[in-house]
Amino acid sequence: MPAIDLPFDAIEYARRLSLVRAEMDARGLHALFVTDPSNQAWLTGYDGWSFYVHQGVIVLPDDDPIWWGRNQDTNGALRTVWMGQNSVFGYADHYVQAVDLHPMQDLADRLKGLGLETGMIGVETDNYYYSAKAHIVLAGSLPGVQLVDATALVNWQRCIKSAPELAYMRNAAKISERIIDGLLERVEPGVPKNEIVAEIYRDALRGVEGVWGDYPAIVPLLPSGADAAAPHLTWDGRPFASGEATFFEISGCYRRYHAPLCRTLFLGEPPDFLKRAEAALVEGLEAGLDKARAGNRACDVANALAAPLERAGIERGARCGYPIGLSYPPDWGERTISLRAEDESVLEPDMTFHFMPGLWMQDWGLEITESIRIRADGPAETFCNRPRQMFVKP
Amino acid sequence: MPAIDLPFDAIEYARRLSLVRAEMDARGLHALFVTDPSNQAWLTGYDGWSFYVHQGVIVLPDDDPIWWGRNQDTNGALRTVWMGQNSVFGYADHYVQAVDLHPMQDLADRLKGLGLETGMIGVETDNYYYSAKAHIVLAGSLPGVQLVDATALVNWQRCIKSAPELAYMRNAAKISERIIDGLLERVEPGVPKNEIVAEIYRDALRGVEGVWGDYPAIVPLLPSGADAAAPHLTWDGRPFASGEATFFEISGCYRRYHAPLCRTLFLGEPPDFLKRAEAALVEGLEAGLDKARAGNRACDVANALAAPLERAGIERGARCGYPIGLSYPPDWGERTISLRAEDESVLEPDMTFHFMPGLWMQDWGLEITESIRIRADGPAETFCNRPRQMFVKP
Numbered sequence: 001m002p003a004i005d006l007p008f009d010a011i012e013y014a015r016r017l018s019l020v021r022a023e024m025d026a027r028g029l030h031a032l033f034v035t036d037p038s039n040q041a042w043l044t045g046y047d048g049w050s051f052y053v054h055q056g057v058i059v060l061p062d063d064d065p066i067w068w069g070r071n072q073d074t075n076g077a078l079r080t081v082w083m084g085q086n087s088v089f090g091y092a093d094h095y096v097q098a099v100d101l102h103p104m105q106d107l108a109d110r111l112k113g114l115g116l117e118t119g120m121i122g123v124e125t126d127n128y129y130y131s132a133k134a135h136i137v138l139a140g141s142l143p144g145v146q147l148v149d150a151t152a153l154v155n156w157q158r159c160i161k162s163a164p165e166l167a168y169m170r171n172a173a174k175i176s177e178r179i180i181d182g183l184l185e186r187v188e189p190g191v192p193k194n195e196i197v198a199e200i201y202r203d204a205l206r207g208v209e210g211v212w213g214d215y216p217a218i219v220p221l222l223p224s225g226a227d228a229a230a231p232h233l234t235w236d237g238r239p240f241a242s243g244e245a246t247f248f249e250i251s252g253c254y255r256r257y258h259a260p261l262c263r264t265l266f267l268g269e270p271p272d273f274l275k276r277a278e279a280a281l282v283e284g285l286e287a288g289l290d291k292a293r294a295g296n297r298a299c300d301v302a303n304a305l306a307a308p309l310e311r312a313g314i315e316r317g318a319r320c321g322y323p324i325g326l327s328y329p330p331d332w333g334e335r336t337i338s339l340r341a342e343d344e345s346v347l348e349p350d351m352t353f354h355f356m357p358g359l360w361m362q363d364w365g366l367e368i369t370e371s372i373r374i375r376a377d378g379p380a381e382t383f384c385n386r387p388r389q390m391f392v393k394p
Numbered sequence: 395m396p397a398i399d400l401p402f403d404a405i406e407y408a409r410r411l412s413l414v415r416a417e418m419d420a421r422g423l424h425a426l427f428v429t430d431p432s433n434q435a436w437l438t439g440y441d442g443w444s445f446y447v448h449q450g451v452i453v454l455p456d457d458d459p460i461w462w463g464r465n466q467d468t469n470g471a472l473r474t475v476w477m478g479q480n481s482v483f484g485y486a487d488h489y490v491q492a493v494d495l496h497p498m499q500d501l502a503d504r505l506k507g508l509g510l511e512t513g514m515i516g517v518e519t520d521n522y523y524y525s526a527k528a529h530i531v532l533a534g535s536l537p538g539v540q541l542v543d544a545t546a547l548v549n550w551q552r553c554i555k556s557a558p559e560l561a562y563m564r565n566a567a568k569i570s571e572r573i574i575d576g577l578l579e580r581v582e583p584g585v586p587k588n589e590i591v592a593e594i595y596r597d598a599l600r601g602v603e604g605v606w607g608d609y610p611a612i613v614p615l616l617p618s619g620a621d622a623a624a625p626h627l628t629w630d631g632r633p634f635a636s637g638e639a640t641f642f643e644i645s646g647c648y649r650r651y652h653a654p655l656c657r658t659l660f661l662g663e664p665p666d667f668l669k670r671a672e673a674a675l676v677e678g679l680e681a682g683l684d685k686a687r688a689g690n691r692a693c694d695v696a697n698a699l700a701a702p703l704e705r706a707g708i709e710r711g712a713r714c715g716y717p718i719g720l721s722y723p724p725d726w727g728e729r730t731i732s733l734r735a736e737d738e739s740v741l742e743p744d745m746t747f748h749f750m751p752g753l754w755m756q757d758w759g760l761e762i763t764e765s766i767r768i769r770a771d772g773p774a775e776t777f778c779n780r781p782r783q784m785f786v787k788p
Binding site: 005048051052071076079093123125127128129131133134199205213227230236237317319330335 | 399441442443444445446465466467469470472473474486487488490491492496517519520521522523524525526527528529530543545586587588589591592593595596597598599600601605606607608609612613615621623624625626627628629630631711712713716723724725727729730732734736754
């Protein structure tokens with residue numbers, strides 16, 4: 001058997017499994033099929049860029065989880081999961097992207113082999129990468145089974161971070177700081193954007209002393225000027241220009257754990273409206289951090305942020321944060337709680353969020369954000385420690 | 395309206411749309427809903443890292459396509475698509491990752507508003523990122539509509555590349571060559587892997603003269619030694635070691651077009667079994683390239699590759715290639731034709747593939763691959779021009 005460098009010890013994986021099993025039991029599930037790559041990794045350690053084909057983890061009430069995927073990826077599973085080789089199942093390659101065959105036929109056979117010809121099996125109907133077709137084929141191949149929506153069942157168990165998870169996020173935060181420091185130094189009028197992103201990735205992957213860098217679940221986002229109205233533009237080869245603000249949305253990543261950090265840089269002399277927006281946003285961030293306390297609700301943070309923005313005449317149309325931790329593309333959020341007026345989830349110690357009140361207006365944008373941890377007492381801790389402001393290079 | 399730097403001209407988008415509409419017509423579809431980010435971009439130009447929430451393109455038989463997504467991302471759509479602002483629809487933010495609401499309810503209302511309360515609408519049931527829940531909610535919200543599986547309908551129209559698409563792939567290929575050249579020079583025993591990946595990304599994003607680098611749809615894969623048995627492992631902070639082969643699976647990317655290239659590097663003196671495998675693999679590659687001709691079938695290439703490998707006692711259990719072009723994560727393949735014994739698709743001029751006969755054996759691996767174009771006459775053209783061999787650093 002290959003040597004395995006698991007990110008966590010057996011106690012941590014047992015903790016996670018018992019949380020998931022308790023929820024399965026509460027819902028009467030005889031098994032749970034997990035396709036979200038982040039959930040797979042969180043439960044088993046599985047790590048590899050193979051989620052572009054159908055794969056998943058079968059969680060059972062009373063036996064080790066089973067990693068199931070393409071035959072060639074069982075080699076990767078044997079090198080990354082904590083379970084033994086009897087808990088790694090592969091399907092034949094001719095199922096891959098075929099017209100008349102589907103990998104879920106193989107999964108159905110495996111589930112039957114485990115005695116799951118009847119009963120209730122949870123499936124992540126709205127998690128990545130469980131397709132409509134996968135669901136249709138699986139349901140059709142298991143006529144005696146009731147497939148039950150278990151979207152985000154695992155994600156909710158991930159909300160409260162363990163000490164070793166927090167340590168990984170602190171490592172990721174050090175990389176985030178390094179990235180922001182580097183780009184603030186390097187960005188100048190005339191420098192092509194792609195050259196700055198090259199250095200962002202270089203900083204992200206080199207990491208910091210003793211901490212190697214992993215790929216972030218979202219690529220850097222850095223639109224400028226009027227384009228900063230759009231939250232999710234990436235980059236091209238055009239140069240940075242004087243008289244424009246650029247926001248930088250980035251995250252360091254350590255062993256798949258993230259700590260996103262966004263800062264905005266203005267080249268030249270920022271206009272008054274942007275300085276007023278910055279002041280209102282920083283005031284809102286600080287009010288939100290103060291409300292981000294155990295016992296308060298997600299909406300309390302959102303409402304605290306909204307008040308100074310409204311006084312400045314700025315109406316945001318979007319939530320202002322989401323939980324973070326272990327993630328694979330396409331998202332570094334955990335897709336459970338949202339920091340918004342409609343969400344009354346109660347905050348608990350060691351929950352972690354990206355407090356992300358981006359301003360994306362008609363023809364300008366501004367991002368100043370913090371990755372945070374809810375403390376047992378007092379306002380939230382920020383993972384990164386960089387001035388909470390719009391930076392200006394005259 | 396913001397200035398738009400579209401990657402292609404109106405003629406090219408009209409060509410694509412007419413191909414898709416002809417197929418919709420042949421299938422009797424009154425509309426097509428496209429969720430695959432690659433298909434969205436190919437049809438409309440839409441470009442942004444927003445595919446972690448539900449979004450898509452509505453293709454109509456007799457009007458411009460409509461880009462539909464989260465409200466905040468309409469700003470990105472207005473800056474990247476060729477259609478006018480009346481063809482960009484946004485849904486309210488409280489639909490995002492909510493428990494009791496789903497964006498597909500908004501989509502259903504939009505479709506009704508377009509007169510699509512009845513009829514047949516194609517949906518990409520097995521493309522990224524059309525979830526089971528999305529399908530269930532959409533079907534439930536459109537009781538008079540028949541949702542028809544249109545998986546890969548658009549992907550199939552992408553098989554044959556236009557001249558401007560090929561030009562972009564040639565740009566991507568130059569970046570791929572640069573990446574391989576750089577890593578062959580830099581990798582030495584004792585150098586941590588993440589530091590090499592940092593330089594890979596730096597080369598990929600800096601690009602080459604006149605060609606800026608975009609992010610690849612798959613991150614670099616570079617397992618060493620026995621871990622090279624696993625095709626999809628990424629990297630960590632451990633150093634390269636003498637006596638080990640490492641394969642490097644990478645791709646340059648230019649405006650979302652890819653030209654993957656894999657090479658293997660052995661540090662030290664390679665064992666005989668690896669040299670024999672290399673010889674058989676290179677012979678198979680060359681036999682396959684010769685069979686990769688217009689009029690031949692996908693399986694002809696696979697069978698030509700297999701013969702010398704079998705003579706060397708090497709049995710591959712996987713397909714040996716897939717179409718390539720415009721891609722977003724999680725895959726740089728197009729998911730139509732597979733180069734394998736079961737696939738009798740006929741090759742046509744200007745189809746493009748990653749001819750990818752990776753060897754992933756019990757405790758070793760070897761990758762030497764080529765991105766290729768099918769010519770009108772003669773064997774395939776390779777996009778890259780680097781020695782087709784296992785490299786050795788004594």
